[in-house]
Amino acid sequence: MRMSSLLSQTLREAPSDAEIASHKLLVRAGYIRQLAAGIFTSMPLAKRSLTKIENIMRDEMNKIGGQEMSMPVVHPAEIWQATGRWWKVGPEMGRFKDRNGRDMVLAMTHEEAVVAVVKDEVQSYRQLPMMVYHIQTKWRDDPRPRAGLIRVREFTMKDSYSLDRDWEGLDIQYANHYQAYFNIFGRCKLPVIAVKSDVGMMGGNMAHEYMYITPVGEDTLLLCDKCGYSANRQIAEFQKTKPHQETPLDREKIATPGMKTIAELAEFLDIPESKTAKAVFMVAAKQTEGGEVEQLVFAIVRGDMDLNETKLVNALGAKSLRPAVDEEIKAAGAVPGYASPVGLKDIVVVVDDLIPESPNLVAGANQEGYHFKNVNYGRDYKADIVTDIAAAGDGDACPNCGAAMRAVRGVEVGNIFKLGTWYSEAVGATYQDADGTEKPIVMGSYGIGSGRLLASIAEEYHDEYGLIMPVTVAPYEVHLVELSGGKQDSEKVGEVAEQLYQDLTAAGIEVLFDDRDESPGVKFNDADLIGIPLRLTVGGRSLQNGGVEAKLRHEKEKSLLLLDEVIDRTQAILNGLYKEIEGSLKTVELES
RNA sequence: CGGGGUGUGGCGCAGUUGGAAGCGCGCCGCGUUUGGGACGCGGAGGUCGACGGUUCAAGUCCGUCCACCCCGACCA
Incomplete structure (x- = not known):
């Protein structure tokens, strides 16, 4: 992509309504623009990052047997009435009437849509287990959107739904997701922890939230550094110190x-x-x-x-x-x-x-x-x-080991939830088991918001100059800067850069080519702001030295790549970045 | 919904006791410049959030509404 034709302008100053780093930088670097409270446009740069994030999700979902589908954003009210949520959910749900006066719902999530289709499609235990997912827009009319992409009203979410004969089957799919989610966040290089969360009134016996720990988070977590206990404050337990016993006195x-x-x-x-x-x-x-x-x-x-x-x-x-x-x-x-x-x-x-x-x-x-x-x-x-x-609060005793727990803030970037049979029973989504009896499908639901994930990555990886995107989710892999404005070899600089752009692209490398007629300072600052992991600079100076200058966004040092080695060396550098991330993935243990 | 704040050009802001809307950045043209947000000259761009009122005269005063931000409440 040539920057001269990219629909994105960097801003020297962030809009005054941006407060947190990820919001300011994503706007300044031209990734996102706000349309209304909690409603954002993803500009081409953000769209590319989001697509990468979503492809990582697809890959991990496919690996655990997921089938991608796409369910509608607009639902008839009936399916929400069938589960009772039409009445249970308040103004957070977007509602409107179609031209015939029928009540319609803007999807806040897709449990209803899943059971609506599964109810008719799944009849036999032979079809189970199954897992479906989609990546779709949701609308939740949040009373208070905030913090840029962290908390919005319209957003895209990967949500998957597991369908099983019994709870044992659900346990397996739940454990699969538990690991897959760590893989997804790991491949996005976002550090997260999984904490137990509230299962609410829908039954089920387990739910986890994946939390990115950051002061800008809005959930409070309690962590025990000694034994590893972690839980959302909503359900966190703690050991209460019993007071001294006294003789009851007269009231x-x-x-x-x-x-x-x-x-x-x-x-x-x-x-x-x-x-x-x-x-x-x-x-x-x-x-x-x-x-x-x-x-x-x-x-x-x-x-x-x-x-x-x-x-x-x-x-x-x-x-x-x-x-x-x-x-x-x-x-x-x-x-x-x-x-x-x-x-x-x-x-x-x-x-x-x-x-x-x-x-x-x-x-x-x-x-x-x-x-x-x-x-x-x-x-x-x-x-x-x-x-x-x-x-429970900061300093309270861990329910497991009694050590003092820490209270920290976090952003919920994903959750997994054993739904059980609440939805399937509500709508009669049943299957016939081997013994001939009809049983409700046992379900799980699992979600990750892609925009919130992007914002969390931006929050984690930035410095005073701009974003520092991990290679797996950066909009481009290489930021090619040409400095042909100088007196020295200006024509040749332009030619080499142009050729390099062609060759790198032909080699399958994703290149953002700064071909604009701008001063070096402007180009370097924009490159730092946008945060593509590898910057290649072609200038009179680098050509004098026989090549192009390479600099990783997260490092200070620059190195010289000889002209006839640029493609190979670039590929090697990028491979190193990818390997580092893939190599950091870990197998996690889900305690029962 | 409660509390606080802000609405003036794409972004950041100034605008005094009411008297014909400005600055910086960005944008367009010409020229100089070119390895870390260059410079000169010339330009374009604003129903001052909306509506109503007071006044000879409103960006400025009064009223109503709206939008956006922050804190809280809320959050499948």
């Missing part, structure tokens, strides 16, 4: 004027936060026979801990959870800021399992300006559910 009402937060209360009474009980009111939505029902929930964790809403949802078997508003709290007979578990009605009380172990806590008195001292679980109140609903 006592004390005046605590204006003390509405735990911090204020602890300060006021001069006690540690761990001697208080934190009350959190939530409203849980539950699906019942008669439709959706809301239930006020009173959750209690110790004052020094935070409520983990995911754990609470799972404990309740609820569909979703939202903070209660003051009116709802008052209606239940509680006083916001001074709420007490003592003496409430019509409310589900969920208590963290550390609370019964913690004697003589300070809790609200259900009266403005008053708290109770020495509240004891069992004696003063009882819960409907006692379980772990506290959020």
Whole structure:
């Protein structure tokens, strides 16, 4: 490709609305342009990188038996109604009516589309196991797109779906994906870790998220450096230190004027936060026979801990959870800021399992300006559910080995999920087994967003001058720069560069040829910005030395390639880069 | 949805007490220059986010709306 005709302009300054490095650089280097909030155009450079990323995905999916297909972006509402998600999902789902007034859906994911087709196509156990995948556009009307390509509304995703007779079959396909995903990220040179994640209400017994660790990430993870335990904060467990046992003292009402937060209360009474009980009111939505029902929930964790809403949802078997508003709290007979578990009605009380172990806590008195001292679980109140609903944080003890865990931020670049039979049962996607009985297909779903992956790579590989793309995903392999503007040998420089462009291309090497009439500084700076791994420079100076200058983007040193060796040497350098990446792939163990 | 911020040429920005819209980069032409974002001269390009109001006069003041960014809520 000749840069003189490339649809991409580099920018000396990043648009003011870009904040993180990958966003700024991808825009400055001319890879992407924003069309609206969370909606981006992939310019030719980005498109080439994305195609490479997607071809790596194809390759790894094919290796584990995947069949590529393509499912529609626009779905009839019926298939989403069949699984109930038409009602379950809120405004995040894009909906519209076609000309005949039929409700239509913009695909946010393709479980519905898969089961819709599989339902009719798969009838016998003889057809299973099977794995299909596609690379397709999704629309999720996220309330807050951010960070360039990291979090967008319209995006492309590789999603695969495994279909099995039984859970044992799913285990195999899940393990295949677990490894394949490490291969994909490895071939993109992106360091990731797999962490256990929430399986939610869809059943299943396992889900992993592939996380790229970076401060710009929006998920919080807990990692144990000692034993390797890792989990999304949503489900992370931890060992809770049991407090000293004390004799339960008499309950006592004390005046605590204006003390509405735990911090204020602890300060006021001069006690540690761990001697208080934190009350959190939530409203849980539950699906019942008669439709959706809301239930006020009173959750209690110790004052020094935070409520983990995911754990609470799972404990309740609820569909979703939202903070209660003051009116709802008052209606239940509680006083916001001074709420007490003592003496409430019509409310589900969920208590963290550390609370019964913690004697003589300070809790609200259900009266403005008053708290109770020495509240004891069992004696003063009882819960409907006692379980772990506290959020793990930095420094908490690892559930496996007890070492202090680290809390880090990460971007979720992929996930794998044992769906089980939730979808297949919902739509009647069944097969006839060898014994003649009809059984639901056991499914798994597995996704990787290609744009988010590109952004993560850009985030990981850049310096103050620009991007440093790994060879496997760089838009081109070689950036050929000709400096024919000089007095010295200017005609010859142009000829050699032109010939080299032809020869390299003929040798199957992907070349971006900077044939523009620009000064050397401009060309070098643009090359650094775009971040193609190998730069070849043809100039009067290099010709005097008998060849062209080679420089790897990630190294400082330059070397001279003799003219008649350029093709071979270039190929050798590139092969080295590819081998380094392929050689870094590892076999991973999936713990059961 | 709550809090904060920003909307002026492709990008970055200035625009005072209201008085005929500017700068840098980029773009076009001519010339000089040519190994790390060169220089001179001459140009093109803007319904100042939209609508309404106040005023002799609005980029500037008032109102409503919209878009985009950041924090939070949310996130199959």
